Amino acid sequence: MMIKTIVCDMDGTLFSSENMVGEAYARAVRAFNREFSRRMRIPTTEVIMREIGRPVEEILKIIFPQLKDSERAFIRTLSRKYLVDLIKEDKGLVYPSVKETIAILKQMGYNLKLASNGGTAYINAILDHYHLSPIFGPFIPLNNENLKDKGDVLNLHKSILGLMADEMVMVGDRLQDAQAAEKAGCRFIGVTYGHGTIRELKSAVKIIRSFHELPNAIVTLEKETIVKV
Structure with a gap:
C-alpha cells in the first residue's frame, strides 16, 4: 500500500530549540x-x-x-x-534542507502533518515564523483527555484523512515518536541528527542521517512494500 501522509515530529526532526x-x-x-x-x-x-x-x-x-x-x-x-x-528573534534553527525537502515531498504528492508534544503557542510560533503553516496545516495539540500522547494524534490524523495505517509514516528522533507509530500501527522512520540516541530508534524501518534523505527513504519503503505484496 502506498504512503499518502508523512507525519513529522517538530523538535529534533524539523527544528532545534537547543540554541535557545x-x-x-x-x-x-x-x-x-x-x-x-x-x-x-x-x-x-x-x-x-x-x-x-x-x-x-x-x-x-x-x-x-x-x-x-x-x-x-x-x-x-x-x-x-x-x-x-x-x-x-530567530534564535531557533530549522535543520538544513528541511524547507527544500518539504517542497520536494509536496511535489511528489505526499500530505504532510505534525505530531508534537510541544504547546500550541510554541509550535504555531515556529510554523508562522518560518512560513511552514501552509504546508502542515492546523496544529493538533495534546489535551490530556482524548489526545494524551502523539499516538493519539496519529490516530486522529488517520481518522480525519481516512487512512489505513500503512498509508501513513511517522518521522522523528525520540523513543516517544517510535511509541506513537506503534500505537497507531504505522511505520516509523528515525532521524539520527536530532536530540535522541540511536538506541531509541531500534524499531525504525528506516534511519536517515539528514532530512534530505527522507524522499529516498519513503520511495524505498514503498518499493519494499510492493515487493512483499
Missing part, C-alpha cells in the same frame, strides 16, 4: 525566584535537552521535582512565552 531553550528556562527561573523569593538553580541546557520530546508537564516534573504543581505552572507559562519570544 536554556535561555528561555533561565529567564523563567529568574522570574520565579523574584516572584516567590526563592533561590532555585537554573537548569543547564544539557539537562533540559535530555528530556526534550516528552510532554512539557512531564519535563517540568523531572527538572523541578521539588515544586508544587502551581509553581511548575508558573514556570511553564513563562518558559513558553520566552521560547516564543526567542523564536521571533
Whole structure:
C-alpha cells in the first residue's frame, strides 16, 4: 500500500530549540525566584535537552521535582512565552534542507502533518515564523483527555484523512515518536541528527542521517512494500 501522509515530529526532526531553550528556562527561573523569593538553580541546557520530546508537564516534573504543581505552572507559562519570544528573534534553527525537502515531498504528492508534544503557542510560533503553516496545516495539540500522547494524534490524523495505517509514516528522533507509530500501527522512520540516541530508534524501518534523505527513504519503503505484496 502506498504512503499518502508523512507525519513529522517538530523538535529534533524539523527544528532545534537547543540554541535557545536554556535561555528561555533561565529567564523563567529568574522570574520565579523574584516572584516567590526563592533561590532555585537554573537548569543547564544539557539537562533540559535530555528530556526534550516528552510532554512539557512531564519535563517540568523531572527538572523541578521539588515544586508544587502551581509553581511548575508558573514556570511553564513563562518558559513558553520566552521560547516564543526567542523564536521571533530567530534564535531557533530549522535543520538544513528541511524547507527544500518539504517542497520536494509536496511535489511528489505526499500530505504532510505534525505530531508534537510541544504547546500550541510554541509550535504555531515556529510554523508562522518560518512560513511552514501552509504546508502542515492546523496544529493538533495534546489535551490530556482524548489526545494524551502523539499516538493519539496519529490516530486522529488517520481518522480525519481516512487512512489505513500503512498509508501513513511517522518521522522523528525520540523513543516517544517510535511509541506513537506503534500505537497507531504505522511505520516509523528515525532521524539520527536530532536530540535522541540511536538506541531509541531500534524499531525504525528506516534511519536517515539528514532530512534530505527522507524522499529516498519513503520511495524505498514503498518499493519494499510492493515487493512483499
